[in-house]
Amino acid sequence: MNKINTINDLGTLREKLQSYRKSFRKTLILCNGTGCQASRSQDLIGSIQTELVKQGFATDILVRATGCHGFCEQGPILVVEPDNTFYCHVTPDDAEEIVRKTVAKGELIERLLYTDPVSGKTIPRESDIPFYKAQDRQLLAQNRQVDPCNIEDYIAIGGYSALAKVLSGISQKSVIAEIKRSELRGRGGAGFPTGRKWEQCSDAPGDEKYVICNADEGDPGAYMDRSVLEGNPHLVLEGMIIGAWAVNAWQGYVYVRNEYPLAVKHIRTAIEQAREMGILGENIFGTPFSFDVEVARGGGAFVCGESTALMASLEGKVGEPHPKDVHSVVDGLWHKPTVLNNVETWANVPVIMQNGAAWFAGKGSKNSKGTKILALTGHIKNTGLVEVPMGTTLETVVFTIGGGSPGKAVRAVQTGGPSGGCLPLDKLYLPLDFDALAEAGSMVGSGGIVVMDEDTCMVDVAKYFLTFLQDESCGKCVPCRLGIDRMLELVTGIAEGNGKPEDIDLLEDLAWTVSETSLCALGKTAANPVLSTLRYFRDEYDTHIHEKKCPAGVCQALITYWVDPETCTGCGVCLKECPHSAVKGEKKQPHEIDLALCEKCGICKSSCKFDAIQVR
Amino acid sequence: MTQYVNINVDGMSIQAPKGTSVLDAALDSGICIPHLCRVPYVADIGACRLCIVENVLNGHSKITTSCTLRVKEGMVIRSNTEKIIKLRRNIAELLVAEAPNSRAVQDVAKRCGVRDVRYSFHNSNCILCGKCVRVCPGTLGVKPLTFVGRGKDRRVEAPFNLKTELCNDCGRCIDLCPMTVVPCLGAMKTGEEHLCVNCEAKMDFIEETPGLCVWCYFGEGFQCQRHDLGTRGRARA
Numbered sequence: 001m002n003k004i005n006t007i008n009d010l011g012t013l014r015e016k017l018q019s020y021r022k023s024f025r026k027t028l029i030l031c032n033g034t035g036c037q038a039s040r041s042q043d044l045i046g047s048i049q050t051e052l053v054k055q056g057f058a059t060d061i062l063v064r065a066t067g068c069h070g071f072c073e074q075g076p077i078l079v080v081e082p083d084n085t086f087y088c089h090v091t092p093d094d095a096e097e098i099v100r101k102t103v104a105k106g107e108l109i110e111r112l113l114y115t116d117p118v119s120g121k122t123i124p125r126e127s128d129i130p131f132y133k134a135q136d137r138q139l140l141a142q143n144r145q146v147d148p149c150n151i152e153d154y155i156a157i158g159g160y161s162a163l164a165k166v167l168s169g170i171s172q173k174s175v176i177a178e179i180k181r182s183e184l185r186g187r188g189g190a191g192f193p194t195g196r197k198w199e200q201c202s203d204a205p206g207d208e209k210y211v212i213c214n215a216d217e218g219d220p221g222a223y224m225d226r227s228v229l230e231g232n233p234h235l236v237l238e239g240m241i242i243g244a245w246a247v248n249a250w251q252g253y254v255y256v257r258n259e260y261p262l263a264v265k266h267i268r269t270a271i272e273q274a275r276e277m278g279i280l281g282e283n284i285f286g287t288p289f290s291f292d293v294e295v296a297r298g299g300g301a302f303v304c305g306e307s308t309a310l311m312a313s314l315e316g317k318v319g320e321p322h323p324k325d326v327h328s329v330v331d332g333l334w335h336k337p338t339v340l341n342n343v344e345t346w347a348n349v350p351v352i353m354q355n356g357a358a359w360f361a362g363k364g365s366k367n368s369k370g371t372k373i374l375a376l377t378g379h380i381k382n383t384g385l386v387e388v389p390m391g392t393t394l395e396t397v398v399f400t401i402g403g404g405s406p407g408k409a410v411r412a413v414q415t416g417g418p419s420g421g422c423l424p425l426d427k428l429y430l431p432l433d434f435d436a437l438a439e440a441g442s443m444v445g446s447g448g449i450v451v452m453d454e455d456t457c458m459v460d461v462a463k464y465f466l467t468f469l470q471d472e473s474c475g476k477c478v479p480c481r482l483g484i485d486r487m488l489e490l491v492t493g494i495a496e497g498n499g500k501p502e503d504i505d506l507l508e509d510l511a512w513t514v515s516e517t518s519l520c521a522l523g524k525t526a527a528n529p530v531l532s533t534l535r536y537f538r539d540e541y542d543t544h545i546h547e548k549k550c551p552a553g554v555c556q557a558l559i560t561y562w563v564d565p566e567t568c569t570g571c572g573v574c575l576k577e578c579p580h581s582a583v584k585g586e587k588k589q590p591h592e593i594d595l596a597l598c599e600k601c602g603i604c605k606s607s608c609k610f611d612a613i614q615v616r
Numbered sequence: 617m618t619q620y621v622n623i624n625v626d627g628m629s630i631q632a633p634k635g636t637s638v639l640d641a642a643l644d645s646g647i648c649i650p651h652l653c654r655v656p657y658v659a660d661i662g663a664c665r666l667c668i669v670e671n672v673l674n675g676h677s678k679i680t681t682s683c684t685l686r687v688k689e690g691m692v693i694r695s696n697t698e699k700i701i702k703l704r705r706n707i708a709e710l711l712v713a714e715a716p717n718s719r720a721v722q723d724v725a726k727r728c729g730v731r732d733v734r735y736s737f738h739n740s741n742c743i744l745c746g747k748c749v750r751v752c753p754g755t756l757g758v759k760p761l762t763f764v765g766r767g768k769d770r771r772v773e774a775p776f777n778l779k780t781e782l783c784n785d786c787g788r789c790i791d792l793c794p795m796t797v798v799p800c801l802g803a804m805k806t807g808e809e810h811l812c813v814n815c816e817a818k819m820d821f822i823e824e825t826p827g828l829c830v831w832c833y834f835g836e837g838f839q840c841q842r843h844d845l846g847t848r849g850r851a852r853a
Binding site for chain 2: 301303318322323325326470471472473474475476477478479481482483485486489506509510512513516517518519
């Protein structure tokens with residue numbers, strides 16, 4: 001790799017790279033994100049390459065292993081360009097056929113195509129798939145165009161041109177003004193206006209300033225930041241360099257959790273390559289501006305995603321939050337002015353600088369602009385990463401893109417991770433908007449959307465999130481440590497049938513105390529799962545308390561299993577499977593469950609082929 | 617020369633030296649804000665959250681701990697609004713339910729107006745105020761006492777649970793520990809779900825004179841700075 005000494009060099013290099021890319025007859029794009037790797041995508045890449053050599057296509061076909069494409073449900077994914085052919089659930093054994101038919105002759109392999117669940121027809125082209133069609137993929141679409149470990153790929157698709165534009169004569173004030181005009185709000189959860197944050201940091205006294213990328217993503221079921229950092233690390237780097245230029249920082253950090261090994265590896269490679277090319281380090285593009293980035297790995301504490309705890313952790317101290325009476329834009333890392341932004345926020349910066357603030361502000365709703373990446377998980381057909389303009393309704397996300405729950409009705413949607421709330425079905429008309437969701441008692445948060453079907457007990461959901469938060473609270477301040485503990489105690493009591501009517505008031509009072517007085521954002525939002533379930537699913541709590549019943553059949557203490565003698569065929573499967581020998585009965589005769597022995601594990605129910613075991 | 621700033625606490629104008637905390641400024645002026653995890657002259661961490669106040673700024677009030685809040689010219693602080701009193705009582709209730717046998721915790725709970733406790737009692741012997749950890753001088757800056765674990769597993773321990781040679785037996789940690797204050801006569805036992813009679817009698821006094829410093833009654837228990845100074849018959853510098 002040659003060092004880029006002037007801004008013009010970048011343009012020349014880009015033209016060279018683009019013509020090199022065009023010289024290939026076809027490009028095989030293979031998703032190699034963490035999700036697809038778990039489904040053996042690395043073996044697939046190996047066998048595709050072997051087959052290409054074997055069948056003599058090694059020179060005119062380009063194979064690109066990319067980051068996450070988003071449609072994780074269908075992984076491993078293979079896209080053939082320029083035809084835009086989309087193959088899903090590809091296994092290493094399919095490699096030979098793909099090369100023989102699709103690569104050599106351009107034929108489609110019917111069984112590997114995506115089948116639309118609504119019409120039942122196969123869809124050959126990626127862009128026609130409803131999952132992709134309803135999205136507006138400004139950031140995610142780049143993932144499939146670049147090999148994350150190859151800076152040249154990123155340059156070829158126009159990467160670092162926003163940085164070049166900025167460094168070729170846009171003043172620091174104008175960069176901040178542009179970001180402010182775009183009305184970009186932080187994507188990490190709080191939705192603080194990014195431009196204002198930069199401006200405050202830029203105005204703060206001191207020569208030594210820092211920028212930090214927060215990649216300590218820890219919400220259960222959320223993986224937007226991981227996929228962006230894994231799939232397109234240079235986009236994040238470019239954003240950080242532009243941000244550093246705007247606030248006049250000389251050093252940046254990427255704080256990424258160690259549980260994301262691929263993201264750590266890719267961002268490290270990206271930094272190495274950018275340094276080699278002269279995009280990081282002394283005199284970027286031959287200008288007087290110098291900036292470097294280092295990677296810091298987090299130990300996996302959820303609370304370290306909180307800004308002050310993250311900075312403490314970066315400084316080598318215990319990752320605990322401290323009071324924020326003076327903001328980190330003035331007194332941040334090592335008591336210096338610091339800009340801390342989320343991965344997705346940084347990734348939006350080059351896009352804004354490239355396309356202009358007006359373009360960005362043209363997308364989205366009144367107070368929330370641009371697009372947002374969401375991680376769609378839970379009881380949903382199309383699990384994956386979705387990017388939609390802000391202001392899109394949750395209904396569109398869950399039903400049009402996500403396809404709803406498989407076989408069952410959607411009951412609730414949990415947005416914003418443990419700090420967010422559960423919204424019932426009749427609230428799904430709400431737009432994905434920072435203010436609208438906050439008003440409804442939930443939040444956009446980092447963008448995790450967990451869909452729950454009708455078999456979900458809301459008391460159990462509150463219990464789950466409280467258990468998570470109890471484990472992840474740092475334990476420093478009283479309301480968070482003891483308050484969450486007591487809320488969990490109360491909710492567990494309700495789930496076990498020991499709930500008293502006055503528990504609800506106490507729970508509300510406690511939730512209010514915890515959210516008002518906790519030290520950091522973890523505690524301040526910890527009550528949201530309880531408050532939102534109480535607000536929208538109060539009847540469910542009441543049924544648990546007054547009738548001692550769990551309507552969804554989840555809370556073990558409140559349910560009993562019984563065998564419906566009409567449908568039981570006496571096949572004996574449940575009898576064999578029951579680990580507690582609680583199922584009794586003769587062969588070919590309806591069985592019975594001995595309630596004294598039954599531990600309510602539910603194995604009998606899941607093993608029964610005839611739906612004869614019911615929950616009461 | 618010390619620079620002074622003017623702040624307003626509960627309608628009272630106070631002059632406080634620049635750089636002090638709102639809690640210090642209030643205590644020095646005879647306004648009692650309950651506090652538990654504070655150690656004079658040692659950096660505050662805002663752990664007990666009892667000293668919460670409303671910081672009124674541009675018509676919005678923000679709840680924050682007064683021990684970590686530095687005084688600023690023109691600051692308006694409300695320490696005894698209805699909301700603050702209620703929140704403080706709820707926090708004190710959590711604390712007293714956690715460690716009912718500590719006189720310090722009981723006293724501060726009474727001061728905050730806790731009458732009955734709505735939770736079952738835990739019998740912890742540490743409320744993680746962190747006084748010991750912060751005051752421990754250690755040797756050469758290396759401390760034999762620290763917080764270990766996270767969330768509900770958080771506890772104060774010697775690193776790796778070894779009493780190292782770093783401890784020079786100065787005993788400061790024991791002096792300050794709110795759990796080592798001699799229990800009052802009516803200390804609650806596990807399972808007793810009410811505060812003792814002695815304490816309830818004192819409660820009436822507090823309700824009649826809200827916002828007044830009551831160090832003479834309760835300060836000893838929770839080691840109120842004013843109480844310490846008062847008993848020494850100090851004169852204000």
